[in-house]
Amino acid sequence: MIQIYQAKIDDVAALSELFDLYRIFYGKESNLIGANQFLTERIIKNETTIFLAKDSDHGQLVGFTQLYPLFSSTRMQRLLLLNDLYVLEEFRGRGISKLLIERAKQLALEINAAGILLETQKSNLIGNALYPRMNFHLEDDVNFYFWNSMNT
Numbered sequence: 001m002i003q004i005y006q007a008k009i010d011d012v013a014a015l016s017e018l019f020d021l022y023r024i025f026y027g028k029e030s031n032l033i034g035a036n037q038f039l040t041e042r043i044i045k046n047e048t049t050i051f052l053a054k055d056s057d058h059g060q061l062v063g064f065t066q067l068y069p070l071f072s073s074t075r076m077q078r079l080l081l082l083n084d085l086y087v088l089e090e091f092r093g094r095g096i097s098k099l100l101i102e103r104a105k106q107l108a109l110e111i112n113a114a115g116i117l118l119e120t121q122k123s124n125l126i127g128n129a130l131y132p133r134m135n136f137h138l139e140d141d142v143n144f145y146f147w148n149s150m151n152t
Helices: 010-023 031-043 096-110 124-132
Strands: 002-006 049-055 058-070 077-087 117-118
Touching: 002 096, 010 031, 010 058, 010 077, 010 117, 010 124, 031 049, 049 077, 058 096, 077 096, 096 124
Parallel strands: 077 117
Antiparallel strands: 002 049, 049 058, 058 077
């Protein structure tokens, strides 16, 4: 049975291991200490909401999603950025990502957010198939730009 719940500071050690695997999945080097520090700071400063998926039969964390708060000036409402979504490979295909996304949507409704934004690589075939099934719509009427401070 999969349990979805909001991460607290006591969850950071176990979450750091999942977060590190997530970063490795996206081509980053392993850095458990950095993952722990990053997550600890985000939670302590209340800068994120992280939902965890736990296999209650084995007491193991198997996935997470991380959301950051944003605001829309034109809508004069909150938005959420679904920045991270990860499920351990051996637990994929069991609907855990859907459970995490549904919990994120529930949070958006609870805080009266206008919606949830997310971005994923074009090569993420699983995500690009999943998100439309979860009622996310591909925005093709806007341009997404990014300024990289590392390239100046």
